[in-house]
Amino acid sequence: MEILNPHDKFFKETFSIRENVIDFLSGTFPPEILKKLDLSTLTQDNNSYIGEELKEHFSDIVYTCFCKDKELRIALLFEHKSYAAPYLHIQLLRYLLKIWETNIKQNEPFNVVIPVVLYHGQEKWKHRRFSEYFACIDEALYRFIPEFEYLLTDLSNYSNEEIKDSAFRRVSLQIAMLLMRNIYDEKYLEDKLKGFFEIGRQYFEEEEGLRFLESVIRYLYNASDIAEERVIDTLKEISEEGGKLSMTIAARLIEKGKMAGREEGRMEGEREGERKGRIEGIKEAIEIGLELKYGVEGLKILEKISTITSLEKLEAIKEAVKISRNVEEIEKLL
DSSP, rough: OOSSSSSHHHHHHHHTTTHHHHHHHHHHHHHHHHEEEEEEEEEEEOOOOOTTTTTTTTEEEEEEEEEEEEEEEEEEEEOOOSOTTTTHHHHHHHHHHHHHHHHTTTTTTOEEEEEEEOOOOOSSSOOOOOOOOOOSOOOOGGGGGGOOOOOEEEESSHHHHHIIIIIOOOOHHHHHHHHHTTOHHHHHHHHHHHHHHHHHTTGGGGGGHHHHHHHHHHHHHHHHOOOHHHHHHHHHHOOHHHHHHHHHHHHHHHHEEEEEHHHHOOOOOOOOHHHHHHHHHHHHHHHHHHHHHHHHHHHHHHHHHTTTTOHHHHHHHHHHHOOOOOOOHHHHOO
C-alpha cells in the first residue's frame, strides 16, 4: 500500500525493525498473553491487509509469532488520523476477514489475530466493547453478536517520562514514541527536542542509529512546522554526523520543493476548488441523512457541522450518520 503521509511512513520505518516490535510488545501487552508468546519466533509478514475501506484511517504491519505450538498473527494498526475512529470494531472486523480470507485462499488453518491499535491523536480514545454498539439487547441475543477485543496503545496515556524511563527499553522506540506523542504540540516539541535527541547521543554514532535518525529528521521536516535550522542546530549539539545528515536532508527537500513548486502552484487552485466541492457535497449528504433518519432533531446539529472544514472529519460524520442509533452519538464527533 502506498504510504500517504509522514505519520504512516515513520510508523512503517519504526516498526519494520523487529527489535522495536519486540520491545513494544514487551512494554504494552498484558502479562498473561505475553508470557505465552515465543517472541524469538517473531517474523514479519510482508503482506498488508488494509483494503480500500480502511486505508484512509489505518496503515498496518503484521508479524507472525508462535503461541506454544500454534502460529498466530499480531497486526499493528496505526490510526493515523488526529481523532479516534468511530465504530472501530466494524473496521477491525473487515480487517480480520481479509486475513482469514487469505487463510482460505492459501488452504491454511485459520490464524488467531491479535489486533493492536496504536493511536497518537489529540482526542481521548473511548475504548468500548462491540456489544456496547447495540442498545437494549436482551441477554439471550448476545450470542448473535461477533464479540471480540483489540489491544490499544494510546500514547496520550503515557507521560514522556514513562516512555523514556519505564515503558520501552530501546532508544529508537523511545524517541519514536516521544515524537509521535508530541507531534501535534509543536511548541512543546520544539522546546523538548534536544532532550529527546539526547537519548540517542551514543546510538546516533552507530550505523543503525544514523539510518533511524534519517527517518526521524524526515518525519520532523514533513510532519511539523519546526524550522529546519532549529532541527539542524539541535542535532549539531548532539551528534556531528547527525548535524550533517539533517543539513543534507533539508537541502534535498528544499531542492525537491523548488522543482515541484511551479507545477504545485498551477495545480493548487484546481485541488482547492475540488476540495471545496467535495466538502459541500459531503455536508449535503449529511444533511439529507440526518433529516431522513432523525427529522427536525437531526437538523439541529447542522449549524455545528457547517463550521467543519476537515474533509476527513466530515467523512467520519457521514459514516456515523449511517450506523448511529441516535443524534447524541453523532454529536460526540463534533
